Amino acid sequence: MKLHFENFPQRPAWIELDLGKLRRNLQLIRRDLPRDMKWLAVVKDEAYGHGALDVARIAIEEGAWGFGLSTLEEAMTLRDAGITAPLLLLGERRETELEWCVAHNLTVCVNEPHNVRALAKIAARFGKQVPVHVKIHTGMSRYGVRWDEALPLIEQIVAEKSLRLEGVMTHFSQSDETDKTFANLQFARFSEVLRALEQRKISVKLRHACNSGGFLDLPHAHLDMVRVGILMYGVFPSSVCRRIPGIEPVMSVKARIAAIQKLKPGEVVGYGMRYTAPGERRIAVLPIGYGDGFPRVRNQGGTLIHGKRAPLIGGIAMDALMVDITDIPEAQMWDEAVIMGRQGGEEITVHDIAKLKNSVSYEVLTSWRLRLRRKSVDGGQKAARQFEAAELR
Numbered sequence: 001m002k003l004h005f006e007n008f009p010q011r012p013a014w015i016e017l018d019l020g021k022l023r024r025n026l027q028l029i030r031r032d033l034p035r036d037m038k039w040l041a042v043v044k045d046e047a048y049g050h051g052a053l054d055v056a057r058i059a060i061e062e063g064a065w066g067f068g069l070s071t072l073e074e075a076m077t078l079r080d081a082g083i084t085a086p087l088l089l090l091g092e093r094r095e096t097e098l099e100w101c102v103a104h105n106l107t108v109c110v111n112e113p114h115n116v117r118a119l120a121k122i123a124a125r126f127g128k129q130v131p132v133h134v135k136i137h138t139g140m141s142r143y144g145v146r147w148d149e150a151l152p153l154i155e156q157i158v159a160e161k162s163l164r165l166e167g168v169m170t171h172f173s174q175s176d177e178t179d180k181t182f183a184n185l186q187f188a189r190f191s192e193v194l195r196a197l198e199q200r201k202i203s204v205k206l207r208h209a210c211n212s213g214g215f216l217d218l219p220h221a222h223l224d225m226v227r228v229g230i231l232m233y234g235v236f237p238s239s240v241c242r243r244i245p246g247i248e249p250v251m252s253v254k255a256r257i258a259a260i261q262k263l264k265p266g267e268v269v270g271y272g273m274r275y276t277a278p279g280e281r282r283i284a285v286l287p288i289g290y291g292d293g294f295p296r297v298r299n300q301g302g303t304l305i306h307g308k309r310a311p312l313i314g315g316i317a318m319d320a321l322m323v324d325i326t327d328i329p330e331a332q333m334w335d336e337a338v339i340m341g342r343q344g345g346e347e348i349t350v351h352d353i354a355k356l357k358n359s360v361s362y363e364v365l366t367s368w369r370l371r372l373r374r375k376s377v378d379g380g381q382k383a384a385r386q387f388e389a390a391e392l393r
């Protein structure tokens with residue numbers, strides 16, 4: 001497509017992904033884990049909006065065991081691109097998907113008897129012994145077999161010659177808040193199942209429970225593998241969980257000033273005239289709006305220009321937002337503004353934007369729209385290696 005030509009004029013609003021920071025985050029996570037602990041890189045939803053393929057390639061180099069995904073399409077995209085590492089589909093599969101999973105060596109969670117049988121038959125037909133993970137619901141009531149009903153299902157899997165019980169997993173409802181009562185209850189229920197398996201001499205190579213919050217705050221629940229998502233991307237799952245110094249956000253959102261207006265006292269700005277200038281003001285228009293995933297706010301939030309905060313004024317439009325640059329006289333047409341990320345000593349965090357949206361960091365990362373192009377900057381393999389030499393040894 002012509003859009004990929006190097007000289008195609010890029011839209012002056014984009015997402016920047018610092019792959020050097022991604023690599024550093026992965027190294028810091030790796031260094032924080034016990035040596036023999038495996039980690040699954042969770043790259044569902046285009047790696048939380050960061051681009052699953054780029055993230056997967058770097059995660060393999062940094063020692064990920066495999067990848068956590070949500071949909072069959074996501075997994076097939078990585079396989080088609082030549083990723084051969086284990087791909088674990090985290091949700092529940094429809095029977096019609098199982099043949100594709102077996103054909104392309106995708107690892108599925110089977111959580112009910114009918115699918116166990118169906119998967120076993122397909123595997124036998126392909127002449128394969130396929131690894132499966134059982135997802136055990138220990139209180140979250142989403143996917144998985146109840147903890148107090150899991151044994152018969154697991155025994156059914158073990159009895160199928162074409163299946164190999166590779167993993168047993170659970171998922172926490174709340175692992176990143178100060179109060180770990182419910183997480184500990186869930187882990188106790190999961191441990192009960194694991195003990196019952198040991199008693200029956202059913203061995204499982206990969207027992208896993210922790211997402212980023214659990215990895216940070218529940219070391220007693222690490223077991224054989226942790227499933228790390230948001231932390232890879234440099235975002236801590238909550239404000240109270242443990243910090244790993246040096247972890248930094250990979251994603252920034254930027255735009256260039258596309259118009260500058262001078263306001264006289266009493267003049268108004270934008271749809272609905274939501275802002276009235278209290279005096280003479282100078283404002284900049286940035287060509288990015290709610291059509292790109294920015295929250296639809298009025299007179300709230302801001303951007304960074306020349307390392308200073310420029311408050312957002314008026315209501316945001318589909319394709320534009322306006323900021324007050326009266327106190328940034330050096331700001332000129334096509335200067336760079338940071339919508340999310342760092343500039344100079346200032347930062348607008350994912351959490352700041354989440355507050356404007358009444359939402360969480362996860363949603364902010366995944367809701368930037370596709371028409372914002374992703375631009376990878378590699379703080380460089382070189383920088384990453386220097387880091388490794390200086391900090392990891």
Ligand SMILES: *Cc1c(COP(=O)(O)O)cnc(C)c1O
Nearest residue numbers: 042090171211212227228229230
């Ligand atoms: C998304 C997901 C994760 C990753 O969660 P983070 O909080 O982003 O680390 C782990 N396990 C399962 C089952 C998930 O669905």
